[in-house]
Structures are given as C-alpha cells and as structure tokens.
Amino acid sequence: MDVLQYGIGRWLHVMAGILWLGLLYYFNFVQADAMKAAQADGTAAGITKHVAPRALFYFRWAAVVTLLAGLMMLGPKIDDAYLFKDKAYIPIGVGAWLGTIMFFNVWAIIWPNQKKILGLVACTDDEKARARRVAFLASRVNMMLSMPMLFFMTGSGGLFRTPLFH
Amino acid sequence: MLRRRIRGGCARIRSQFPRMTAPAPVKNPFDSLLGTVILGLALTAILYYLVRSLVAP
Numbered sequence: 001m002d003v004l005q006y007g008i009g010r011w012l013h014v015m016a017g018i019l020w021l022g023l024l025y026y027f028n029f030v031q032a033d034a035m036k037a038a039q040a041d042g043t044a045a046g047i048t049k050h051v052a053p054r055a056l057f058y059f060r061w062a063a064v065v066t067l068l069a070g071l072m073m074l075g076p077k078i079d080d081a082y083l084f085k086d087k088a089y090i091p092i093g094v095g096a097w098l099g100t101i102m103f104f105n106v107w108a109i110i111w112p113n114q115k116k117i118l119g120l121v122a123c124t125d126d127e128k129a130r131a132r133r134v135a136f137l138a139s140r141v142n143m144m145l146s147m148p149m150l151f152f153m154t155g156s157g158g159l160f161r162t163p164l165f166h
Numbered sequence: 167m168l169r170r171r172i173r174g175g176c177a178r179i180r181s182q183f184p185r186m187t188a189p190a191p192v193k194n195p196f197d198s199l200l201g202t203v204i205l206g207l208a209l210t211a212i213l214y215y216l217v218r219s220l221v222a223p
Binding site (some may be wrong): 087088090091141143160 | 194196197199202206207209210213214218220221
C-alpha cells in the first residue's frame, strides 16, 4: 500500500505536475508573446488550430492527475493539511491549497474561456475578446500562485522540517 | 497682468509634461510577465513568514 501511496503516488504527482506547470509556463513565457507576433503577420491560426488545443488537453488533464496523486499521498492526513490541524502539515497544507485553487482556476475559468477562444463554443466577437482577456488573466494568476505553491511543496520536506522534527 | 503671465508660464510648463495634464492609466501587473513574477515572489515571501510564525515551536 505504501508503495502505491508514496512511491507511485509521488512519482505520478511530480511527473504530472511537471507537465501541468511546464505547459503553464509555456503559455505564459512563450505562447502569449508568440500569439501577438503571429496575429501581426496573420499566422495565428497555426497556433490556435494546431498547437493550443493539444497543449490545453495535456494542461487540464495533467492538472487532474497532479491533484488526485497529491490527495492520494496525503491520504488520512488530508484534513491535517487542508484544515491546518497539525503544525507539521501547515507548509504542505498551504501548498495543497494553492494547488487546489490553481486546479479550479484551470477547470472553472481558463478552460471554459479557452473553448470560446478556440471556437469550440459558439459566441460573438465581443464574448471572444472578453474570454481572451479573462483566460489570460487567470493564466497569469496561476503563474503567480505556482511560485509559492512550488516553494511550499518542496519546502515542506526540507526548509520547514528542521524546526518541526529535530 | 502678473497673474496672467504666471498662468501662461504654468500652462507652458504643463504642456512639456503630458503626465501632469493627463493622469497615466493604472497598469495591471498581470499584463507584464515581470510584474507577475515579482508578485509571485512577493506572495512567496509573505506566505513564508506567515507559515514560519505558525509552525515555530
């Protein structure tokens, strides 16, 4: 059971997390600026038609796998982490909360708006422009939250361990 | 006469500094990648000190 929970669970969590955040950083560091340049020379369709849908598919499903594997690792300590019941679980609890907020940001804000941008849902040009802005800002919020989230995910086992366990 | 000259002088000075006549629109830090990274670092620092104070023995 431990092998599944901590061995495979941690491996899945890290691997899916790399895929999720890697694509988030791709959207923020590469695609946002590339899209502006592509729109200027009329080649944006290549990105919106062939690149963005594939990237978004792995992006949102990697978020699901990351969250589920993280919850599996927390196991019976899930309430200690999320409700900050145990001091030792506060750092990972903060990381878990930030990751959970990011997950809902992906599925409740970014993806529904991206569907409008990519033309998967019928909408007017005004709605599309608004969806583009909302999805962009939600993506930037996730980019900001990813920094403390990663800090607490990695720090919970190192930086905060010394005063709590020694 | 003097008041009019002063007013004219002030108007001329203002015309050299457009931001004094029209306030610059407030920029959203999320529009800039650097602004987003700085916000992320600031949030990390705030949460670090908050959590450290909570877990301190």
